[in-house]
Amino acid sequence: MLSATGLVAGYRRGPDVLTGVSVTLEPGRVVGVQGPSGCGKSTLIRVLALLHPPRAGSLSLDGEAVRRHRYAAPAAQRRRVGVVFQHPRAAADPRHTLRRIVSAHLPPSAPPGETDRLAGLVGLTPDLLHRRPHEVSDGQLQRACLARTLGADPRYLLCDEMTAMLDASSAATLLHLLRDQVRAGGRAALLVSHDPALLDAVCDETLQWPDLQQLHP
Amino acid sequence: MTGPLLTARELSVRFRLRDSIVQAVTDASFELRPGRLLALVGESGCGKSVLASALLGLLPGNAEIRGDVRLHSGNGRSLELTTAPERVLARQVRGRRIALVPQSAATALTPVRTVRAQLTETLREIRPGGGDRGREADALAGRAGLVPDALDRYPHELSGGMVQRAVLAFALAADPDIVLADEPTSGLDRPLVDTAVDALRGLADDGRAVLLITHDIAAAERAATDVAVMYASRIVERGPAAEVFGDPWHPYTRGLLDATPARGLRPLPGHPPNLSDLPEGCAFRDRCPRRDACTGDPSLVDVPGGRSLACARPPDGAAAPMESGIDRETAAEPSGER
Numbered sequence: 001m002l003s004a005t006g007l008v009a010g011y012r013r014g015p016d017v018l019t020g021v022s023v024t025l026e027p028g029r030v031v032g033v034q035g036p037s038g039c040g041k042s043t044l045i046r047v048l049a050l051l052h053p054p055r056a057g058s059l060s061l062d063g064e065a066v067r068r069h070r071y072a073a074p075a076a077q078r079r080r081v082g083v084v085f086q087h088p089r090a091a092a093d094p095r096h097t098l099r100r101i102v103s104a105h106l107p108p109s110a111p112p113g114e115t116d117r118l119a120g121l122v123g124l125t126p127d128l129l130h131r132r133p134h135e136v137s138d139g140q141l142q143r144a145c146l147a148r149t150l151g152a153d154p155r156y157l158l159c160d161e162m163t164a165m166l167d168a169s170s171a172a173t174l175l176h177l178l179r180d181q182v183r184a185g186g187r188a189a190l191l192v193s194h195d196p197a198l199l200d201a202v203c204d205e206t207l208q209w210p211d212l213q214q215l216h217p
Numbered sequence: 218m219t220g221p222l223l224t225a226r227e228l229s230v231r232f233r234l235r236d237s238i239v240q241a242v243t244d245a246s247f248e249l250r251p252g253r254l255l256a257l258v259g260e261s262g263c264g265k266s267v268l269a270s271a272l273l274g275l276l277p278g279n280a281e282i283r284g285d286v287r288l289h290s291g292n293g294r295s296l297e298l299t300t301a302p303e304r305v306l307a308r309q310v311r312g313r314r315i316a317l318v319p320q321s322a323a324t325a326l327t328p329v330r331t332v333r334a335q336l337t338e339t340l341r342e343i344r345p346g347g348g349d350r351g352r353e354a355d356a357l358a359g360r361a362g363l364v365p366d367a368l369d370r371y372p373h374e375l376s377g378g379m380v381q382r383a384v385l386a387f388a389l390a391a392d393p394d395i396v397l398a399d400e401p402t403s404g405l406d407r408p409l410v411d412t413a414v415d416a417l418r419g420l421a422d423d424g425r426a427v428l429l430i431t432h433d434i435a436a437a438e439r440a441a442t443d444v445a446v447m448y449a450s451r452i453v454e455r456g457p458a459a460e461v462f463g464d465p466w467h468p469y470t471r472g473l474l475d476a477t478p479a480r481g482l483r484p485l486p487g488h489p490p491n492l493s494d495l496p497e498g499c500a501f502r503d504r505c506p507r508r509d510a511c512t513g514d515p516s517l518v519d520v521p522g523g524r525s526l527a528c529a530r531p532p533d534g535a536a537a538p539m540e541s542g543i544d545r546e547t548a549a550e551p552s553g554e555r
Contacts, residue, residue, distance in 0.1 A: 037406040039375065082492035086404075125488070137262040165403060167260045168476040172484035194406040198478035 001026055002048065002081070002188065006214065007057035009047050017043045020057065020214030023207065024190040025156050030179060033192045035209025041192045044212075045160045048190065049083045066151045079107075079121035082154030087162035088141040092133045098144045099129040105151035106134075118147040122177055139170025146174060150181065157181065157189040163198070175202050220289060221248040222395050223272070223315075228284035230271050237493040242265040243450040246517065248427035249395055254418055256429045256458065257443035258473070260489050265430045266320070269399045271414075272428075274298060274306040287313060288395075300542075313343070318398035318417075322380040325387075326372040332383050333368035336390065343391045354386075361386035362416055364418060377429040378409040380502035385416060396420055397428045402436055415441035431489045434477050438462050446470045449490050449500035452517055456524030462477070467528050469501050497527065507532065 002025040006045065007016040017040040023033055026050075035041050046052035047059065050073045059066040061077055068074070082105075085091045092101050102124070103115040119129055132139050136189060149157065149160040159178065162172035179202060182189050193199055199206045230242040241264040249255060257265050270276050287295040288310065298310065311317075319325040326335060337356065355365040363382040372380055381401065388396055398417055402410040410433065418440040421427045431437050436549060437444060441458035446467065454467040465471045472485040487504040488498065496503070498513030505511070508516040511530040519525045 036252060036408065123488070134438060137260075167475055168434050169260055169485045172476040172478075172482045175482060176484060198482075201478040201482040 001063070002059075002061055004048060004059050007044070007047055007054045007059065009043055009052060009054040011043075016055065018047065018054070018057075018213070019026055021212045022057075022214075023190070023212060025190055027186050027188045028182060029189055029204045030182050030202055031208035032203030033190065033209065033212065034194065034196055034199055034206055035138065035192075036194060039209045041209065042160055042201065043191070045083060045192060048156075048199070049081050049158050050078055051083075053055070053175075067114075068075070072121045079155055081156045082149035082152055083157045083159065084146050084149050084162045088138055088145050088165070089133060089147050090143055094133050095119065096132065096141050097129065098124065098131055098136065098141075099205045100134075101133075101144050102147045104131070104148050107152070110151075112198045118151055119144075121150065122147040123173065139174070139193075141167045142166060142174060143177075155187055157187055157193065159189060159191045160194055161178070162191070178202070203211075219251070222289055222466060223249040224285075224287045224289070224295075225272070226285040226287075228268070228286055229282070230276065231269050231281045231283075233279050233281065234493070239448045239493045240264075240495050241280075241367050242271065243495075244517070245447075245452050247445055247452065247455065249428055250395065252421055252533060254427040254429055254440055255443045255445060256431060256437035257445050257447055258431060258434060258437050259447035260473070261432055263447045263489065264492065265432075265447055266399055268447075269317070269397050269428070269430055270374045272298065272305065272397060272539045273311055273317060274301065274368040275311075292431045294485070306508050312339075312388075312393065313391045314393055314395035315395040315397060316391065316397060318385055318388045319399040321386045322401070323372060323377070324346070325384050327382070328372055331369055331371055332375070336368060336387060339387055341389050347525070355390055355462045357386045358383075360389055361411075362412070366548070368524075371429050377405055378412060381405065382408065385413075389420075393425070395426045397426070397430070399430045400432070401434055402431065407435075410436050411439060434474060435479070435490060446473065449495060450492055451500065451515060451527060452516075452525075453501065454525065457519070462522060466524070466526050466531050467501075467506060468505050468532060471532070499527075 005022045007018050007021040008016050010016045021044055033041055047054050050069050055068040063114060066077065071126050099115060102119050106114055124143055127142060128136060163174055178189055191199065192201055226246050228242060228245045232239040259265055271282055272522045273347065276282065282299045282317055284299060286298040289295045290299055307487045310356060333354055340350050340353055345436050354368055358365050363386060365376060365380060367379055372539060375383060389506060404412050412434045414466040417427050421492045444458045444461045445452045448469045454461060465474055475481050476481045476485060486503055488501050499515040502508045502511065502513050507530050514529040515527050517527040518523050522538060
């Protein structure tokens, strides 16, 4: 279980962006978070992904309190949380082939065919793995980014507007993949989006942004 | 003027690469009419943006263009755009008759100058000579739904929605009669998408012709009067928006609509074909639920009633020689789920 209680977070000397957010992720469930642009959804993802230290509140990962963030967090904790970002182009190195992108988070102990297995899982055909990001569509690149995240075998998947840049069919494919990973793979997912219809279709539970916060800003 | 402002007939664009030929647009035919907003929808990479570049003469040097694209003037004359010299396109067409609302609004503006500095420069280029450019710029901002004060800021100081309105002001600077918007809403959230496409629809309602290129079905459904669905370089279905969205005929259109969250989130099986390796005949055949016993003829055929369809074996009740809407509904009944 990844559980956050009363998270307060902000940047530098700026005001609080999160004002007491509580949210819990349990394996087998997709939780949706809906809110407008700029409300702090991405900041919540950053805190839950151990990328940004909160100013107050507690974060616990499988019963263990999270005290350190970014590179200071223990690798075992970091590998348990995976993130898929909104912009696949910004999240992939343009010089790398899709094969290298997909294999980026695999542990050194991974069996040799693991990259191909991950690629197959997200529906990337072998010929695509030789290509670089500029030679594939946004949808194909986002599949590679999801495969990369799954490479670390995270228990918790945090998806920040994962399908906002994609056309309807690519988005639907990716969301089905995500749901399969949660249902069959024993993972938990947090899906952040501004699209209520999408969250209704995919999530077990959807939280509206202001209701998440104890003190509404 | 009631006739079309722009007529494209069998427009095709190919790119010759070192070891392959990319078929980006194949035999696209459509009209842009005053007062109408045509939405061109399809999956990413189907050739939508190349089509817009072709209309503006902005294709790269390795592009081969075929077909006939006519820009009509009020006096009955027309200019053929695919063969028009660059000088004519630059001085008379781009920005002046056909304006572009670009895909990424934030990167379309120079970050080191204020919006006003850039807009007055554009106005000076369009109409050299006198005039109160400051007031003109304010008026343009107003028409694009932007407060004049926003013009005095730098692009990064504006929100995503405001930058979107700022580039719309640039597009309107020369009072064009045709506006092309290439994925104007990508990266915006739903309320901003709605505002942006409503503004485009407003341009059509004012008597302009608008071409909205988008993969966002909800945005197209909200604003379009007409829709053309593009798949693997070809327009596969075309018609009035309410009819096509309400009763899609082409199996691809049905699949695309079924993939939206509001209609079931069912993805299309398989992948779109590679544009450098398109199959003979219908490119959708491999993904089509009705591919058995299909001849695979991909030509776009006009159907009585103002719709066009490129499907040799349309689903039941679709595109049949139809007498009335009621007949069509009863014909579809046996295969319906209810």
